[in-house]
Amino acid sequence: MVYLPHTDEERAEMLKAIGVERIEDLFQDIPEQHRYPVLELPDAVSEMEILQELQALADANLSANAVPMFLGAGAYRHWVPSVVDYVISRGEFYTAYTPYQAEVSQGTLQAIFEYQSMICDLTGMEIANASHYDGATATAEAVIQAINVFRKKRNKVVVAPTVHPHYRKVLRTYTQGMGLEIVGDESLNTSLDELIELVDENTACVIVQTPNFLGQIENLEGLADKIQQKAKKTLLAVATNPLSLGLLKAPGAFDADIVMGDGQPLGLGLNFGGPYLGFYTTKEQYVRQIAGRLVGKTVDIEGKEAYVMTLTTREQHIRREKATSNICSNQGLMMLAATVYMSALGKHGLRKVAELNYHKAHYTAQKIDALPGFKVLQDKPFFNEFVVECPAPVEEINHYLQDEWSIIGGYDLSQDYPELENHMLFAVTEVNTRAEIDYLMDALHEFRAGSQD
Amino acid sequence: MAEPLIYELSSQGREGVKPPKLDVPVSELPGDLVRDELPLPEVSEIDVVRHFLHLSQLNYAIDKGMYPLGSCTMKYNPKVNEVAARIPGFTGIHPLQDAETVQGALFVMYELQNYLKEISGFAGVTLQPAAGAHGELVGVLIMRKYHLDRGDTKRDTILVPDSAHGTNPASTSMSGLRVVQIPSDERGNVDLDALQSQLCDRVVGLMLTNPNTLGLFEEQVVEVIEQVHSCGGLVYGDGANMNALMGIMRPGDVGIDVMHFNLHKTFSTPHGGGGPGSGPVGVAEHLVDYLPSPIVIIDEAESLEDIPFFNLYEPPKSIGPVKAFWGHFGIMLRAYTYMRMLGAEGMQAAAEHAVLNANYLLSQIKDVYPLPYDRICKHEFVVKGHLDEAPDIHALDIAKRLIDYGVHPPTNYFPLIVPEALMIEPTETESKQSLDNYASILRKIAEEAKQNPELLHTAPHNAPVRRLDEVQAARNPILRYKHE
Numbered sequence: 001m002v003y004l005p006h007t008d009e010e011r012a013e014m015l016k017a018i019g020v021e022r023i024e025d026l027f028q029d030i031p032e033q034h035r036y037p038v039l040e041l042p043d044a045v046s047e048m049e050i051l052q053e054l055q056a057l058a059d060a061n062l063s064a065n066a067v068p069m070f071l072g073a074g075a076y077r078h079w080v081p082s083v084v085d086y087v088i089s090r091g092e093f094y095t096a097y098t099p100y101q102a103e104v105s106q107g108t109l110q111a112i113f114e115y116q117s118m119i120c121d122l123t124g125m126e127i128a129n130a131s132h133y134d135g136a137t138a139t140a141e142a143v144i145q146a147i148n149v150f151r152k153k154r155n156k157v158v159v160a161p162t163v164h165p166h167y168r169k170v171l172r173t174y175t176q177g178m179g180l181e182i183v184g185d186e187s188l189n190t191s192l193d194e195l196i197e198l199v200d201e202n203t204a205c206v207i208v209q210t211p212n213f214l215g216q217i218e219n220l221e222g223l224a225d226k227i228q229q230k231a232k233k234t235l236l237a238v239a240t241n242p243l244s245l246g247l248l249k250a251p252g253a254f255d256a257d258i259v260m261g262d263g264q265p266l267g268l269g270l271n272f273g274g275p276y277l278g279f280y281t282t283k284e285q286y287v288r289q290i291a292g293r294l295v296g297k298t299v300d301i302e303g304k305e306a307y308v309m310t311l312t313t314r315e316q317h318i319r320r321e322k323a324t325s326n327i328c329s330n331q332g333l334m335m336l337a338a339t340v341y342m343s344a345l346g347k348h349g350l351r352k353v354a355e356l357n358y359h360k361a362h363y364t365a366q367k368i369d370a371l372p373g374f375k376v377l378q379d380k381p382f383f384n385e386f387v388v389e390c391p392a393p394v395e396e397i398n399h400y401l402q403d404e405w406s407i408i409g410g411y412d413l414s415q416d417y418p419e420l421e422n423h424m425l426f427a428v429t430e431v432n433t434r435a436e437i438d439y440l441m442d443a444l445h446e447f448r449a450g451s452q453d
Numbered sequence: 454m455a456e457p458l459i460y461e462l463s464s465q466g467r468e469g470v471k472p473p474k475l476d477v478p479v480s481e482l483p484g485d486l487v488r489d490e491l492p493l494p495e496v497s498e499i500d501v502v503r504h505f506l507h508l509s510q511l512n513y514a515i516d517k518g519m520y521p522l523g524s525c526t527m528k529y530n531p532k533v534n535e536v537a538a539r540i541p542g543f544t545g546i547h548p549l550q551d552a553e554t555v556q557g558a559l560f561v562m563y564e565l566q567n568y569l570k571e572i573s574g575f576a577g578v579t580l581q582p583a584a585g586a587h588g589e590l591v592g593v594l595i596m597r598k599y600h601l602d603r604g605d606t607k608r609d610t611i612l613v614p615d616s617a618h619g620t621n622p623a624s625t626s627m628s629g630l631r632v633v634q635i636p637s638d639e640r641g642n643v644d645l646d647a648l649q650s651q652l653c654d655r656v657v658g659l660m661l662t663n664p665n666t667l668g669l670f671e672e673q674v675v676e677v678i679e680q681v682h683s684c685g686g687l688v689y690g691d692g693a694n695m696n697a698l699m700g701i702m703r704p705g706d707v708g709i710d711v712m713h714f715n716l717h718k719t720f721s722t723p724h725g726g727g728g729p730g731s732g733p734v735g736v737a738e739h740l741v742d743y744l745p746s747p748i749v750i751i752d753e754a755e756s757l758e759d760i761p762f763f764n765l766y767e768p769p770k771s772i773g774p775v776k777a778f779w780g781h782f783g784i785m786l787r788a789y790t791y792m793r794m795l796g797a798e799g800m801q802a803a804a805e806h807a808v809l810n811a812n813y814l815l816s817q818i819k820d821v822y823p824l825p826y827d828r829i830c831k832h833e834f835v836v837k838g839h840l841d842e843a844p845d846i847h848a849l850d851i852a853k854r855l856i857d858y859g860v861h862p863p864t865n866y867f868p869l870i871v872p873e874a875l876m877i878e879p880t881e882t883e884s885k886q887s888l889d890n891y892a893s894i895l896r897k898i899a900e901e902a903k904q905n906p907e908l909l910h911t912a913p914h915n916a917p918v919r920r921l922d923e924v925q926a927a928r929n930p931i932l933r934y935k936h937e
Contacts, residue, residue: 001795001798001803002795002799003528003529003721003795003803003881003882004802004803004881004882005882005883005884005885005887006806006809006884006885010884010885011809013885014810014813014885015809017816017817018809018815018816019816020829023808023809025829026808026809026812026829027701027808028829029670029672030670030701030702031674031675031702031707034706034707035701035702036700036801037574037700037702037703037706038797039571039572039797039800039801040571040797041568041571041572041792041796041797042793044793044795044796044798044799045793045794045796046794047533047794050533050537050790050793050794051533051536051537053793054537054540054543054786054790055540056557057542057557057558057560058540058541058542058543058557059557060556060557060560061542061543061546061554061555061556061557061558062550062554062555063541063542063543063545064545064546064547065541065544065545066541066542071549071550073549074777074778075547075548075549077545077547079472079473081469081470081498083469083498083501083502085539086502087501087502087505087506087509090506090509091514091515091516091517092510092512092513092514092516092517093509093512093514093725093726094514094530094535094723094724094725094726095514095515095516095530095723095724096512096513096514096724096725096726097520097522097525097724097727098724098727099726099727100522101513101856101861101862102918102921103853103856103913103917103918103919103921104512104513104856104861104913104916104917105511105512105513105726106508106512106917106918107508107509107510107511107512108508108512108726108727110456110458111505111508111726113458113934114459114460114934116932116933117458117460117933117934118493118494120933121492121493122491122493127932127933128932128933130727133583133587133729133776134583134776134777134778135777136774136776136777137583137775137776144627164777166774166777166778167777169773169774170773170774170775170776170777172773173594173745173772173773173774173775174590174627174775176594176597176629176772176773177594177597177628177629177630178629179629217483217486219486245488245491246491247487247488248486248487248488249486249487249488250488253488269544269545269783270544270546270547270548271543271544271546271782271783272543272546272547272548272555272558272778272779272782272783273777273778273780273782274548274583274729274776274778274779274780274782274784275583275728275729275731275781275782275783275784276777287930287932293727294932296926296927296930296931296932297926298921298922298923298925298926298931299921299922300918300919300920300921300922301911301919301920301921301922302919304455304918304919306455306918306921310923310926310927310930310932311927311930312927313927316586316619316620316622316623317618317619317867318619319623320619320622320623320632321622321623321625321626321632323619323623323626325623325627326589326590326620326623326624327584327586328584328585328586328618328620329586329727329728329729329730331727331728331729332724332725332726332727332728332729333723333726333728333729334725334728334729335727336505336726339459340501340505342493343459343469343493343496343505344469344470344496344498344501345469345470345472345493346463346467346493346494346495347491347492347493347494347495348466348468349469349470349472350491350493351491352472353472355475356472356473356475358480359477359478359479359480360477362480363477363478363480366480381483381486398551399551402551402553408550408554411549430473431473433476434476434477
């Protein structure tokens with residue numbers, strides 16, 4: 001049997017040592033009428049057959065590895081340097097578990113420490129944890145941290161309508177039993193200033209996103225102060241795209257209390273939505289309210305520098321129902337990928353990639369805006385995504401792009417915002433070549449010409 | 454020599470990766486929004502490769518040897534899984550693409566849902582949860598909403614056996630519910646009288662791990678479930694220990710209402726140094742409408758006669774999504790590959806041999822290490838890491854001494870109900886030689902504990918580092934590199 005090393009002889013010796021005759025004897029405590037059900041599953045196949053089957057299934061997908069794509073909305077097609085997969089493919093990393101035994105887990109522990117350091121540098125924050133599942137759950141955990149900071153005495157959360165719709169849904173799912181009042185995102189027309197008007201003495205935190213879901217860069221200058229003027233101590237949590245921080249000012253510079261988001265742009269493939277990485281940072285004063293694993297530096301009994309999971313008394317395996325969160329795992333291997341990515345690109349590379357995204361997106365926006373019938377919304381600066389008012393329903397345009405031009409178009413914003421009917425969110429990254437962008441222009445131009453016939 | 458931090462390898466001006474060229478005109482940058490400083494390392498590609506290779510060599514891993522971490526199911530991670538998960542037609546698809554363009558991916562998810570339903574006896578499965586604890590949260594929220602939707606608003610209590618994983622009570626309190634602990638009886642089962650005394654119309658449900666964390670099958674599982682159901686409560690199954698039951702018993706058949714799976718335990722996907730996991734949740738018929746959105750269905754309206762069209766679907770009473778997008782698809786591909794390679798017979802054989810291996814290893818050491826509950830175990834067992842003849846030796850000392858012999862220690866100090874617990878789960882992929890080796894090391898350490906306890910107290914002696922000062926780490930936390 002595949003992956004079982006036992007020979008018949010060994011099996012017999014083992015049963016004898018246990019003192020039973022047959023393997024079935026080990027299952028006498030299972031209720032007899034439910035023992036050994038017949039499972040209707042496909043027959044076992046070999047390695048060759050399963051890979052052939054999967055290749056055929058993969059071929060049935062339209063992959064951004066094969067065609068131009070302008071879809072983002074929280075997950076982006078970026079170039080992943082070869083060195084990333086090399087490192088995360090090492091068995092010493094991917095077949096290890098959570099570093100409970102620090103003496104034989106220094107590789108994972110030091111990588112987490114380096115990850116925490118780089119994420120702090122990128123966001124301008126003081127401390128980072130070893131990661132959450134994704135940007136959405138990191139956002140939900142930000143709310144829970146804020147509620148815990150106020151010892152559950154404040155139960156209102158103000159969230160901007162331009163925070164990723166999935167994040168807003170997930171934080172509502174997470175907190176449905178906590179009796180919170182979550183306001184602010186009823187209408188897309190609510191500005192940041194209007195949002196702050198909703199803050200009161202019962203508000204635990206305000207959540208904004210920059211670049212926001214529409215790709216716009218929010219100016220965070222003075223935001224924390226304005227919140228403090230409405231209600232002292234209310235936390236400001238900022239969701240962000242970590243790659244944008246290669247170019248843009250860090251939210252930490254604007255006195256954010258929590259900065260979190262999805263780390264997928266840092267060297268993780270699209271993979272149909274996961275696994276990604278939720279990065280999470282806060283101020284040092286909240287170190288005991290932060291959820292998830294933390295790795296700290298220490299020494300061994302000989303004084304040698306080493307790393308260890310620390311402040312574990314916050315966590316579920318010690319505190320059980322009083323833990324800061326139920327989280328047990330982190331996104332270990334994805335965190336490692338992001339660490340390798342940030343190391344390999346480094347100070348200069350991350351800036352360059354961020355600038356490539358910026359310039360290519362702006363070139364595309366300019367070109368689209370010049371097309372008859374298409375208008376780019378330009379009321380705020382943007383990074384690598386922008387909104388276009390289109391001359392037809394987005395679904396119709398996307399079908400045309402897909403069927404006639406083999407282009408994966410942008411995101412249909414009317415799915416989340418009824419006021420944005422016929423509005424498409426385009427994402428452009430370093431992977432989109434000028435040739436691809438110009439090809440898209442031809443396609444949109446033809447669409448418009450065709451629809452006017 | 455310790456490996457320096459990547460920051461300490463930095464040299465001003467060095468670059469690791471060459472980004473693609475700029476092939477469009479430059480646009481003006483938004484001056485006041487641009488950062489001046491980005492204090493990341495400056496290293497070359499070879500620096501990165503050597504640094505992380507050195508770090509990898511400081512780790513223990515399944516690929517190096519036996520890793521019998523109880524409760525974690527550290528079985529072999531087949532290499533074909535990694536190949537499957539890296540097929541470009543899967544890695545390059547975006548979660549928000551039109552369903553028409555991702556039929557291959559949706560097919561895999563649909564089939565995986567079906568396989569999990571078949572193995573567990575449930576009517577519905579969501580693949581969205583990212584990990585076991587995440588699946589637990591889903592399960593508790595589903596139970597809570599089920600009662601509320603029926604107008605049964607008084608229920609606010611979850612019963613949790615004292616042997617449960619710490620995530621059970623933590624998931625409960627995250628859901629805004631109250632935890633009441635149920636003690637175990639002298640055979641390691643849920644104490645039926647104690648359970649009975651807590652059953653009332655405030656009970657949302659019971660969270661049951663079966664086999665429990667002592668590695669013992671809950672002998673009165675049918676009675677336990679009947680009792681909880683009789684007061685209107687539901688039963689949540691913690692599927693962390695499903696590796697003992699694949700093809701042996703279906704939790705849905707005995708009346709469990711909702712359960713999470715751990716694809717990274719039972720279905721061989723790698724643990725990745727702490728994740729990503731994947732924690733699908735299965736539910737019985739009456740809870741199908743509450744599953745997190747979305748699940749994958751066959752969309753009859755779009756299907757052709759002989760070509761089904763797969764689509765994402767939001768169940769009508771869904772608790773809502775628990776994650777952006779659809780779950781850890783890359784992990785699902787690995788689990789799918791594993792299940793197709795094993796088939797029904799292979800999965801049953803895997804469970805049987807997991808239990809065989811655990812009982813065999815137990816038989817080789819139980820005359821030396823005290824066994825609190827002497828029964829046939831399932832896929833794991835718990836002994837005491839404390840010997841009468843060596844009163845100063847603790848489970849931790851034994852664990853650290855195991856490292857010196859080149860194997861990974863078991864889980865220690867869990868479950869909490871056994872003092873000095875050593876929780877050992879060999880998994881089915883270890884050979885008899887490997888188990889014999891582990892047993893002989895454990896026996897040798899027991900001898901050393903009596904003859905030379907200092908050797909254990911000061912272990913490990915030949916790991917990359919010695920025992921760490923954890924008190925110092927917690928008292929004065931240094932959680933990041935500080936730039937000069």
